[in-house]
Amino acid sequence: MWHYQAPLRDMRFVIEEWLAAPADWQRMPAFAALDVELAAQVVEEAGRFAGGVLAPLNASGDRQGCRFDNGRVTTPDGFPAAYQAFVDGGWAALACAEEHGGQGLPQLLNAALLEMIYSTNHAWAMYPGIAHGAYECLRAHGTPELRERYLADIVSGEILPTMCLTEPQAGSDVGLLRSRAEPAADGSYRITGGKIFASGGEHDLTENILHLVLARLPDAPSGSRGISLFLVPKRLPDGRHNAVRCGGIEHKLGIRGSATCTLSFEQAEGWLLGEPHRGLAAMFVMMNSARLHVGLQGLGHAEAAWQNAAQYAAERRQMRAVRRPEGRAEAPADPIHYHPAMRRTLLELRTLTEGMRALGYWTAHLLDQAEQGADPALRAQAESRAQLLTPLVKAYFTEQGFRLASSALQVFGGYGYVQDYAVEQILRDSRIAMIYEGSNEIQANDLLLRKVLGDGGAALRGLLETFRAEAEAASTLPECGGFATALGQYCDRLATAAEGLAAAAAQDPERPYRAAGDFLRLLGLVALAFAWVRSARLAAGRADDPFYAGKLESAAFFFAYLLPEADHRLALIEASRQPLPFLPE
Amino acid sequence: MKILVTVKRVVDYNVKVRVKADNSAVDLANVKMAMNPFCEIAVEEAVRLKERGIASEIVAVSVGPAAAQEQLRTALALGADRALLIETDEELGSLAVAKLLKAVVDKEQPQLVITGKQAIDSDNNQTGQMLAALTGYAQGTFASKLEPAGDKLKVVREIDGGLQTLELALPAIVTTDLRLNEPRYASLPNIMKAKKKPLETVTPADLGVSVASTLKTLKVEAPAERQAGIKVGSVAELVEKLKNEAKVI
Incomplete structure (x- = not known):
């Protein structure tokens, strides 16, 4: 169901x-x-x-x-x-x-x-x-011939691309990869190596598949500065089958309808995309949107979890409620969404899902402004902000997608654990998004080390200014003045925590790495507080419309029940002063 | 062949409707609205006739509030060539709608009018028939198959106990049943192109039609809630209950 x-x-x-x-x-x-x-x-x-x-x-x-x-x-x-x-x-x-x-x-x-x-x-x-x-x-790095040959077919859906990065010994650390590419006389390359975890590496949806493969040229320096990007089609322009073979598919916890392939390339013909040894830079153009899209998977799972749980909780009757909505008669057993524990869970599902929708769509809108904005200064600002928010959206949303799927499953009780209801599938499907496209731990390091501390805190200060401006705009409205005050206070505490980590890093370079996960969750909560202040401001004075009344209720719930987790995260950032022992070898 | 196809804005079929507290009407505040599913079938049939080269132009028409433009845009995205909204905020009865459509038929002179057999909100199942009476067009209701041949139209109708095949002389009016076709999804390029197709708005007064209502809604009530079932001990008990409690045999 x-x-x-x-x-x-x-x-x-x-x-x-x-x-x-x-x-x-x-x-x-x-x-x-x-x-x-x-x-x-x-x-x-x-x-x-x-x-x-x-x-x-x-x-x-x-x-x-x-x-x-x-x-x-x-x-x-x-x-x-x-x-x-x-x-x-x-x-x-x-x-x-x-x-x-x-x-x-x-x-x-x-x-x-x-x-x-x-x-x-x-x-x-x-x-x-x-x-x-x-x-x-391809648009940014392909030669005119490659763009001519493949761009229109990708857009029309005639050909589906894959991304072939991972090798058994090279997961998060792509610098360890061993696949080789040798130049051929005609300017093309011969690619040899084995790739794993290639989503859609082989399938029956399209005739041709275009593999984007990371490999090393003969003269490549070691590590991630020696990796180049190649375009390797399953079927060559003259119709021949390229020397790419799928050796098997993984049997997985979730997304079982997606073919996760092992691919072997044996002198497969391909073409260089971008500069030699600059493969990771070439891939970087797709990184922002790809990570945003994985974040949206978390949002999609949260939405599906919320809808299914809300419907079930309205129909399932168990036990008598302590209180009922006004006008509801007593019954031998009440719908479980009358029970406070279930209301907590359902409101958390709704509030986090809607808050994430605002933040995720905002990031997408920033990408549009970065690409299409008329004013160069605003374009640059949008680009920097999108880069700051992208690891947050990827890691925070996917973590919530999984956690909220679990909360929704709990609403179903024993029925949630069996296949008759869809919710157990959401739980399994959502889990992968915390792992791939840069694990959530990598995202946390990217956020704190590169995006926040990397520019001396400038991008973060800009973001917090936007948050504070929203708090200022909402502060005079009776419905959201309290929310605005809380948002302002947590912006200050987050800024102080970031400064503290920057200062501590000089003596203890490992410290930010120990705090990165908690810092990301803290920023996630403060960003959600911003989302809810703005939603409450827009809903203020319109409570006679049930949609906006729901927004005001959700905002109040967020500030009372969810934002306090920020105190916990701040405490954990403080706790990261304590060194972590090494484990026995 | 020019086809006129009618489109009604109704509550989306997925929505659980509620009656207003004062029992005056169904509560439409914050409710998702959509094209009546039988109208979708009508639009689809018109588009298929155009794709087969039988129809030359499809005009979609709706009677309703300004927001009904959304449903007309959908009809344009599905393949109608132009659209006409007869704008009114009043809740019109079938006869008023049929009179308005008659005025449009007079102006447009279509060879074929396709309407849904009924709308899922009021379930009246009479506008198409009334329009046929007003225009004098031949009518084929509850159609599950259409086959035009020259100036004739073969219509297979779903009737109680089977199918009836009629041959109508054009111009004619056909009302669609559920099995006539399976409507397509609007494609993104067609949604974009629909934006540029003409959508004209007129009022009942522009058409010279009085929409004064002959009917008054006294009360709207939700259906009685279904009672829980019971388990019976024997066939005899079942028969006894069917006779004396349910009073169905």
């Missing part, structure tokens, strides 16, 4: 009011033709597609999984047809430029589309998952 309704009302609230994106689009020449109605229609139709085509394949794809036979992968029933419908519907090309056959719409609307796809079928979404990043990478 699976329940999904695209959260269109909240999506419109975030896009139209919280971000006020339509006004920004008017200032971006690329989006000048986009208005509120069109954006709403795009999101609504995307929701119909996700709910009507992808959701029905979620549980069946999980049960059936992928099959592997002698180098070939068969995806679950319905997956190839759903992909064809996705491509025919033009959804694959939503945010690609019109000159390449795309629709030229903002990343913000793509974020809404992706959230719904991840809510309804994460495993299926893995196949087109890398396509946009590969499109950006």
